[in-house]
Amino acid sequence: MSITRLVELQDIDSQLEDLNALLGDLPKMVDELNEKEDNLKSKIESYKASLKEITLNTSKSETINTEIHEKKDKLKDQLFLVTNNKQYDALSSEIEHLQLQQKEHEDLLISYLEEKENLEDDIKENEALLEDLKTDLNIRRNKLDQALSETAEEKKLLENSRQKQIVEIDEGIMFVYNKVISARSGIAVVPLSGNSCGGCGAALPLQMVSEIRSGDLHNCQSCGRFVYNKKN
Numbered sequence: 001m002s003i004t005r006l007v008e009l010q011d012i013d014s015q016l017e018d019l020n021a022l023l024g025d026l027p028k029m030v031d032e033l034n035e036k037e038d039n040l041k042s043k044i045e046s047y048k049a050s051l052k053e054i055t056l057n058t059s060k061s062e063t064i065n066t067e068i069h070e071k072k073d074k075l076k077d078q079l080f081l082v083t084n085n086k087q088y089d090a091l092s093s094e095i096e097h098l099q100l101q102q103k104e105h106e107d108l109l110i111s112y113l114e115e116k117e118n119l120e121d122d123i124k125e126n127e128a129l130l131e132d133l134k135t136d137l138n139i140r141r142n143k144l145d146q147a148l149s150e151t152a153e154e155k156k157l158l159e160n161s162r163q164k165q166i167v168e169i170d171e172g173i174m175f176v177y178n179k180v181i182s183a184r185s186g187i188a189v190v191p192l193s194g195n196s197c198g199g200c201g202a203a204l205p206l207q208m209v210s211e212i213r214s215g216d217l218h219n220c221q222s223c224g225r226f227v228y229n230k231k232n
């Protein structure tokens with residue numbers, strides 16, 4: 001395999017990287033906004049579930065309260081019919097007991113009401129946040145879609161030629177290439193610069209330089225990049 005294929009592959013990969021750089025932070029931003037949107041949505045949903053529960057509890061307490069009220073009224077009517085003090089005292093203490101129960105449920109109803117108001121405020125607040133976020137998200141999604149579609153054709157062509165190069169390159173060499181390109185910020189193949197590596201500037205053994213000049217495959221001992229002889 002000649003070094004030319006690696007040089008071509010490097011060129012394709014550099015072009016692909018330039019295309020991705022065009023998108024900038026947009027994909028990451030859209031991801032983050034999507035996540036925020038999901039969080040807000042589940043927050044609102046859980047508030048709504050709590051609100052539903054409180055509404056249910058409120059109506060339960062109201063029913064019980066009405067029942068206590070009716071019972072109390074009945075007992076009060078009976079007070080007029082009693083014939084002795086003992087009966088009167090018994091009824092009175094029962095009424096008192098009901099009154100305490102009633103007070104308990106009324107307090108409960110007040111706390112439900114407060115909780116309900118708080119939840120309704122929280123829901124409103126988060127729904128407003130969600131609305132704002134959606135506007136922001138839509139703008140960025142559209143931008144990203146547009147940028148993606150503008151580069152799509154070019155990207156596809158580059159990826160096709162990348163594939164064609166790769167099948168011609170030895171697997172072991174591809175392994176090294178991939179390792180070096182990710183470790184050396186996207187540049188794995190560099191030209192000779194005098195007798196030195198064109199990537200890191202390290203001096204190369206003269207024997208190696210002469211073999212590189214005759215087209216042999218060598219990696220810089222310092223940075224690991226493939227070094228080739230650039231013919232002008």
Ligand SMILES: [Zn+2]
Pocket residue numbers: 197198199200201202220221222223224225
């Ligand atoms: Zn080097």
